[in-house]
Amino acid sequence: MSKDKLTIGAILFPEYDLLDVNGPLRMFGALENVNILMISQHGDKIKSGSKIGNYTEYNFGNCPEFDILFVPGGMGTRKEVNNPVLLEFIKNQIPKVKYVLIVCTGAGLVAKTGLLDGKKATTNKLAWQWVTSQGPNVLWKKKARWVVDGKIYTSAGVSAGMDMALGFISDVYGRKVANDVALKTEYDWHTDPNWDPFGEKI
Amino acid sequence: MSKDKLTIGAILFPEYDLLDVNGPLRMFGALENVNILMISQHGDKIKSGSKIGNYTEYNFGNCPEFDILFVPGGMGTRKEVNNPVLLEFIKNQIPKVKYVLIVCTGAGLVAKTGLLDGKKATTNKLAWQWVTSQGPNVLWKKKARWVVDGKIYTSAGVSAGMDMALGFISDVYGRKVANDVALKTEYDWHTDPNWDPFGEKI
Structure with a gap:
């Protein structure tokens, strides 16, 4: 296992998706x-699209540097693509971090910054049209549970974030570590990034 | 679909499991x-076993009545089985509510109250010995993703809470509604409550 201590910066915004955030972060935790x-724009408590929510400890002004930028999706992305403060924060982090992990419609936010242009990526299948319209120059892959392009990981919708998180853990810390996390969480990990019945259905 | 509006009371405690809570509640949300x-004993922010956490809006003194008692697990259960205030709160709710949903090692807390005695139940597979020792008169079923006994639902570890939540939604609101939630969350729902590779492994 890599001995590197990695710090994840998870970016939350109003009406983020509750499972996009807490599924993968449970695996990393x-x-x-x-x-x-x-981290959120204003810090403090933040409400997901499921009404209940998490608390954030940092705002965009006071958060320390981190190694992994984590961007979830959720219905709030439709509003946040018009929030220049959030887009600017994300845009500034991408060149600095070692890895970027994007779940679900979070790809719409990152695509809007232009920094996914020319990269392979996937996203939520029901929201496919809206997300892909945010980045017409992204190389979107419809049938995928998750996609890796260099340091950027993107996943399909909501639950796919957990498969991607375990895929990332496997890539960085080894398959044994990822299998161990899946066992302890009794999670039926889809280890194949090309497994995607939802990309076929929709 | 039933037109009944149901209110869930989710009980959080220090070092609860992040996915036990947010996976099922994303499905219900x-x-x-x-x-x-x-709801938590003191209200306000509460830290999960993964360090980050949710915020609660109610404490044991001011929470309104609810229809569904939801008890998650997590490492904190080891300490909370010795917290008479939490056990008393749970014990008082069970006869009043329409349903009780218990995820993972949360079964240890409820078993300790004695109110699972003579009932069929399951729990986390790695923590099997500890949880079952809290309720020697519970009819524990080792190979199960989730178990229903009357109004009480129990699930296996962590991720199993999502399968149980969809099973409950199917029982109460119909299979079509549950399938629709699974599709929207791109969740590979294990529809069979007897599916349990983890019960065999451990």
Whole structure:
């Protein structure tokens, strides 16, 4: 296992998707050498699209540097693509971080910054049209549970974030570590990034 | 679909499991006629075993009545089985509510109250010995993703809570509604409550 301590910066915004965030972060939270920063524009409590929510400890002004930028999706993305403060924050982080992990419609936010242009990516299948319209120059792949292009990971909708998180853990810390997290969470990990019955259905 | 508006009372405690809570509640949050109350002993922010956490809006003294008692698991259960205030709160709710949904090691807390005695139930597979020792008179079923006994639903570990939540939604609102939630969350729902590779492995 890599001994590198990695810090994740998870970016939350109003009406983020509850499982996009807490599914993958539960997988990462099982690792001793991963630290998680919860960040939102104004800090404090933040409500997901399911009404209940998480609390964030940092705002865009006071958050420390991190190694992994984590961007979830959710219905709030439709409003946030018009929030220049959020887009600017994301845009500024991407060149600085070691990895970018994007779940579900979070790809719409990142695509809007232009920084996915020319990269392979996937996203939520029911929201396919809206997300892909945010980045016409992204190389969108419809049938995929998750996609890796260099340091950028994108996943399909909501639950796919957990498969991608375990895929990332496997890539960075080894398959044994990822299998162990899946076992401890009794999670039926779809280990094949090309497994995607939803991309076929929709 | 039943037109009944159901209110869930989700009980959080320090070091609850992040996915035990947010996985099932994301499934319920997709339903218009379900309301969720986040409750903890002291209210306010509460840290999961993954360090980050949710915020709760109610404490044991001021929470309104609810229809569904939701009890998650997590490492915190080991301490909370010795918290008489939490056990008393849970014990008082069970006879009053329409349904009880218990995820993972949350079964240890409820078993400790004695109110699972003589009932069929399951729990986390890695923590099997500890949880079952809290309720020697419970009819524990080792190979199960989730178990229903009357109004009480129990699930296996962590991720199993999502399968149980969809099973409950199917029982109460119909299979079509549950399938629709699984599709929208791109969740590969294990529809068979007897599916359990983890019960065999451990």
